Amino acid sequence: MGIGLNRKQVIDKQFYVKNDYSFSSKNEELSFGVICFLSENVKLANSITLGGEQSVFMIDKQPLNDITAFNDYQLIKDLSSPSLLEDDHELNINGPCKVVTLSPVISKDIKWLESSSHGIAKEIxxxxxxxxxGTNSIxxxxxxxxxxxxxxxxxEGKTLKKPNIPLAIKIGLNKMIxxxxxxxxxD
Known part of the structure; x- marks a missing residue:
């Protein structure tokens, strides 16, 4: 819970809730893990900049000797699928299936959801x-x-068509598996 401020002065009745999420891990020293494939000639430092605030994190890099150990996980299969790696904004997803958004999805309307039976989202x-x-906003x-x-x-028997917003796709939004x-x- 936080309190709204204006030039370091408290604003009456201006409260907000901040949600912090963290990954649970058996090893208390680990916050998260990333599997990535890099070419042999990439030089990396241990200091990596992430986030809009340009926060610096110390990340320990370890080569993964046996990548096949993860091949049985559905998420790894989906993340390495050609349909996800290509920026295919015309992607049609046939049911029955569960679609998970990996990034925020921006859409002009909600017609693309007509083929869905139900969904779960924190908020829309x-x-x-x-x-x-000089231009009118409508x-x-x-x-x-x-x-x-x-x-x-x-x-089942329905097709979900991913929203076609080229700018969103260009900046890495509208990614789904x-x-x-x-x-x-x-129901």
């Missing part, structure tokens, strides 16, 4: 574009933002 927010002076300028880690269940399931029922 709206965003309006800032238009140059309601159709609004975009919907689905947070990363949202889950959408696609019905799909996991086949036995069936998705409408």
């Amino acid at each position: 927010s709206s965003l309006r574009m800032i238009n140059p002076p 309601k159709t300028d609004a975009y919907r933002i689905f947070p990363a880690a949202s889950v959408i269940y696609v019905q 799909h996991i086949p399931v036995k069936s998705v029922t409408e």
Whole structure:
């Protein structure tokens, strides 16, 4: 819980909630792990900059000798699939399946969700574009933002078409993976 401030002065009734998430690990010294494939000639330092605040983290690099140890995990299979690695904004996902958003998904409308039976998302927010002076902002300028880690269940016989927002795709948004399931029922 935090209190809103304006030039170091408390603003009455201006409270906000900050959610902090952390990864649980058997080894208390580890916060998270990343598996990445690098070419042989890449030179890395132990200091890596992450995040919008340009925070510096000390990361210990260890080569993974047996990468096949992870091949049985569905997430590893999906992350290495060609459909995820390509920026294919025309990707059609056929049901029944579970779709997990790896990044925020930006969409002009929610028509792309018509094939879903239900979904789980922390919140769905709206965003309006800032238009140059002299132009009118209208309601159709609004975009919907689905947070990363949202889950959408696609019905059998239906197809989910990923939203086509080229700028979002270019900056790494609208990334999803799909996991086949036995069936998705409408409730």
